[in-house]
Amino acid sequence: MLIREAVADDWSRIWPFWHRIVAAADTYTWDPDTSEEAARALWMNPAKRVYVAEDPSGAVVGSAYLTPNYGGPAAHVANAGFMVDPGQGGRGIGRALAEHVLAEARAHGFSAMVFNAVVETNPAVGLWTSLGFTVLGTVPEAYDHPRHGRVGLHIMYKSLT
Template sequence: MRIREFVGQDWSQVWPIIEEVIRAQETFTYDPEMTADAAYGTWIEAPPGRTVVAVDGERVLGTAKMGTNRPGPGAHVSTASFMVDADTRGRGVGTALCRDALSWARRQGYAGMQFNAVVQSNRSAVELYRREGFEVVGTVPGAFGHPTLGRVGLHVMYQEF
């Protein structure tokens, strides 16, 4: 597996990953009815941000986007989001994407990375981020409507560089 910059022809494999994740309504706060065009505009980061794919040969296994968390006085903090194909979860793709995003953010000179809305019940993501040095700095109770668990919390997670 290698991680490389997203190119236009990757969209045909990236969109099904995004579509599956948002339609499940278990881990992302995106509108489950989001169209491919709207998703492209949301997921593909313009410079100085970055969008990448994790690939095995020509197959896209997962994707990440990263950039500045907030403009102006908050521009020294980065953020990132990750989605992994359902068939390849548990094989280290998410870890590799997270490490790539952290490395990128450090190279860009950010002071840290913040995740704004990590679904509390998404244990695999929370554990991954903790292993990679993030901590939960706050939780908004009941801020996420999970399809089977009801309202669960959204964590804000942070790692200072």
């Protein structure tokens, strides 16, 4: 699998799974009805470093972004977002993207990474904890999950030093 920086033309290959994931409303806090134009502005924002994972056939099977979580004196703390095509799950794509983005964060001088709103029922919580993230706290009943009802949102943290 190749992980590389995304280019503008990659959006048309990211959008189908981006839309499917957000519309499912079970892992991301973005509006399930987000338009393609708004989604592109969120994900492909020039302030973010965006990456894609390609399988050997050249198909884009996942994407991630890296950005400062805060500004000014706190800009050394990173934030990231990850999406893997649901049809490609279980192949290690999420872990490979996560390891790549963590290495990129270190290379770009970030000293920590924080996720502000991880749905507590998201299977990726296991991935993040296996990579050394800890749950700093949970906002109870903050997310209306389509199957589980109101569930918490974790704030997760990892030092990169």
